[in-house]
Amino acid sequence: MTLLEGEREVILKHVKEILDDRGTSRENLIPVLQQVQDKLGYLPDLAMQKIAAGLDIPTVDVYGIATFYNQFRMNPPGDHQFKVCMGTACYMVGGNIAIESFERRLEIREGETTPDRKFSLERVACVGCCTMAPVVLVDEEVEGHVTPTRVDGILLAFETETEKEEGKNGEGIEEKEERRSDA
Ligand code: FES
Incomplete structure (x- = not known):
């Protein structure tokens, strides 16, 4: 989904804050995904790429986890x-x-x-x-x-x-x- 104007900056800011707060241990993946979703309402591609880089996990594995659990949504909630x-x-x-x-x-x-x-x-x-x-x-x-x-x-x-x-x-x-x- 195309990002809205200014959304990229918001995503980068929240992901950075959450990674800074949680630390970069790989076992933090699910809590980090949960926190990012709480902040953004969904898990944008950009967030998952940054989380993968931050936790040093292959991006494909982050996608795998995010799509496996149905608590995670890949699309923004509509109005x-x-x-x-x-x-x-x-x-x-x-x-x-x-x-x-x-x-x-x-x-x-x-x-x-x-x-x-x-x-x-x-x-x-x-x-x-x-x-x-x-x-x-x-x-x-x-x-x-x-x-x-x-x-x-x-x-x-x-x-x-x-x-x-x-x-x-x-x-x-x-x-x-x-x-x-x-x-
Ligand atoms: S099955 Fe119970 S409300 Fe739909």
């Missing part, structure tokens, strides 16, 4: 996160259909984030609302009985919200310009 329950009850009544609907509409795969970092999609285990299956957590709000049409509705609500925001911003700019031309 809005969709977590589709794939517990048995949800799976049986269409959890996989819900996840496919999100994948199609967002043009990403489960575990990924849209290039603009607005949305991320992941699967989770039972969230304890099986009577509402299939369930999706939308920014931690529980949505039950999620059909493909409901997925469209959820995304449409976000699109409408964005348009309103952009409209507001646009108005602000126009108003400012009007004020300037009146002056």
